[in-house]
């Protein structure tokens with residue numbers, strides 16, 4: 043082998059590969075050509091060309107304006123087939139003061155050209171010629187204009203009418219002139235109404251999506267979440283206390299919420315109650331916080347927890363009262379412009395009434411978790427060695443059982459969601475196997491380095507795969523995935539309670555796996571809580587974003603019926619996902635310096651975000667919100683096609699009825715609004731960023 | 732008294748930025764940390780207020796172990812440690828006053844501060860601190876409208892709002908011209924002499940260090956190379972710290 047010949051053979055091979063790739067590319071392209079039915083014949087079919095021309099012409103002649111007109115009619119007689127003796131056809135008698143017309147010739151056959159001359163018409167009037175057979179429909183012929191001196195001349199072809207030879211037909215000459223200024227046609231008025239509905243539909247969807255997306259975007263920002271790391275023991279305690287707090291909150295705080303609602307509905311109580319509550323809180327806060335307490339003393343913890351419970355109770359009460367107030371106002375404000383406001387407040391109030399249980403539950407759950415974490419932190423910190431691993435195992439088992447039971451309950455919603463269980467098992471399995479690997483294979487056997495990394499990776503993947511299929515088998519995932527059925531509703535008897543078998547089984551799997559994990563890791567292992575939340579949020583946002591708003595629209599139309607509300611819901615849901623992603627990317631791009639500086643002053647996490655992050659992200663957030671509104675207007679024109687309200691719905695009806703001139707108005711309106719918004723949002727974005 | 736005991740930091744990528752560093756700083760001292768770029772100056776300063784968690788070793792401050800503090804304790808410790816940065820790290824779009832007030836967040840009621848409410852007394856205090864660094868009239872400007880030197884003074888005012896006992900300064904004048912550098916360093920000196928603040932300041936230029944330091948600590952590749960009086964750094968020591976090829980640059 044000599045060295046000079048190697049490069050050339052390699053380049054020959056490369057050339058051959060290139061040719062093969064090109065051939066393959068052409069084949070793929072040809073296949074694409076076929077499946078997309080690209081056909082030149084269709085485009086040249088004269089009938090189709092004719093209809094498309096007509097449709098386009100009508101679309102481009104939108105029926106925007108109407109004008110009131112007055113008409114006067116004059117008639118002439120024309121014989122179809124000339125008499126043999128050549129006598130002229132008897133014409134209607136001319137009325138004095140009326141315009142006159144002469145036709146020449148006054149007879150002929152279908153296709154012959156006839157000249158019409160008129161005198162004494164109103165200057166500049168429009169003239170329409172119509173052919174009226176002795177029996178049957180009149181046919182429009184031509185239109186022309188009258189000149190300055192009241193005359194016109196025009197020609198037309200005699201229409202080919204079957205079976206009316208030898209009869210005398212009439213020619214109608216309509217002289218018409220406007221008697222009013224042009225005004226918007228009925229179509230235009232409907233279109234304007236609908237385009238306003240569309241703009242508001244987009245606005246509502248955007249404004250509802252923005253706050254939710256903003257909150258989620260923080261959870262989906264890697265730079266903010268990465269720092270949130272806690273010892274595993276604390277995380278587990280917090281997680282286990284979430285459902286406990288939920289149950290406690292819902293049972294204990296519901297009366298407070300109900301009281302708030304009841305007070306709110308009494309107006310004065312509703313206004314005064316929250317104020318007194320807040321003032322009371324501020325007072326207690328001031329007096330209690332003046333006492334200096336040592337950080338580790340029971341008093342310090344008791345104070346913090348007490349104040350937070352008080353805050354939670356007051357918050358629930360105030361939200362309830364606001365809801366009640368909204369309902370009260372909604373019932374009272376019924377007249378005129380205020381009715382809209384009343385309706386709005388009333389709906390908000392009822393919305394609060396609906397979700398207040400959720401709010402209390404979630405609030406109490408997070409509160410219980412944070413209190414539990416705070417109280418057990420010092421205790422968990424002193425645990426080392428074997429006790430730390432035993433406690434880790436116990437906490438892990440409980441936490442894992444809860445998590446998997448929860449996932450099993452979610453799996454009951456839809457067959458595909460049963461996949462969550464084996465996926466989660468795989469993730470846990472991978473971690474456990476890697477931990478076992480790290481313990482079993484000492485660095486003395488396989489030193490830290492590439493080889494060890496690879497071995498760890500292989501072991502981890504193997505663990506994940508095995509765990510996945512074990513769980514797949516055990517937890518009836520096949521039933522969901524292959525047969526498309528929900529988990530079995532059979533129940534097991536667990537300590538006297540009837541528990542759905544899949545929930546019990548999942549809890550068992552999760553408990554055992556997490557128990558082993560917790561045992562191996564111990565309570566002191568650092569758990570990347572922030573990154574976990576980040577990944578979960580990201581996954582949910584990405585999944586939501588990949589569902590077309592059109593499909594969401596169809597689902598919401600089924601739920602809340604045809605109309606703009608369905609459109610608002612669909613665009614809101616999609617907007618949350620899309621904005622959440624865009625926002626979080628902006629948050630990830632901020633300058634970390636000010637954040638650090640504020641953190642270094644002793645500010646807490648929330649303060650750091652409000653003072654260090656928010657000022658930096660406001661301009662891009664505004665820009666993206668505008669951009670989203672712009673997109674929403676565009677999308678709401680489409681979403682109307684599936685019943686989501688707005689102008690799309692109207693456009694669809696017009697097209698289905700082949701009323702292209704009306705559709706032209708809608709298309710024009712969409713074009714104007716979209717380009718105006720496009721321009722506006724571009725301008726604002728330019729100013730802001 | 733600040734005690735650094737066997738401090739070691741290994742970053743996730745395996746870089747050993749600090750290697751068994753120990754020293755003590757009595758209250759009221761002006762300590763300057765010098766060393767080549769990458770020698771671990773920033774890492775050392777950031778370990779002290781735990782912007783970075785050290786890998787091993789302890790940091791004791793007034794007998795409290797900073798390295799073992801929980802989040803809540805750490806917040807209370809950080810309130811009394813001011814920090815200023817090379818890039819000033821102001822929130823550029825916020826007003827100077829808001830930037831200064833944000834130095835007070837550790838003390839204020841978290842709920843009020845979330846809606847940007849500060850008691851009158853705090854606002855007055857902020858203006859007072861701005862007065863002290865000589866830019867009171869800029870209080871309502873946006874932070875990014877100020878020059879570099881002015882921005883660093885806002886940074887100092889923000890740190891002063893914490894009423895700190897210890898001031899960490901990570902190359903506070905590295906992005907400023909020589910004259911402005913001196914004016915900023917003068918403020919630090921003033922705080923040290925008048926208010927008795929302990930100052931730990933990293934600097935690039937030995938000449939600046941000589942002018943302001945009571946004591947100089949030199950790092951090289953994460954190790955403590957020198958710890959002593961400014962006048963004890965002779966040519967030989969200088970070469971040991973900065974390498975054979977280094978020449979002394981004077982800064983006016």
Ligand SMILES: Nc1ncnc2c1ncn2[C@@H]1O[C@H](COP(=O)(O)OP(=O)(O)OP(=O)(O)O)[C@@H](O)[C@H]1O
Pocket residue numbers: 742743744746747748766767768769770771772773774775
């Ligand atoms: N976040 C990080 N991750 C990994 N390595 C880092 C990180 N920060 C710093 N290092 C490394 O640690 C070493 C010390 O860095 P450090 O920033 O403390 O040096 P410095 O003395 O402040 O340098 P300079 O004068 O350039 O600011 C360097 O080798 C640097 O590359």
Ligand SMILES: [Mg+2]
Pocket residue numbers: 772773774901902
């Ligand atoms: Mg540095």
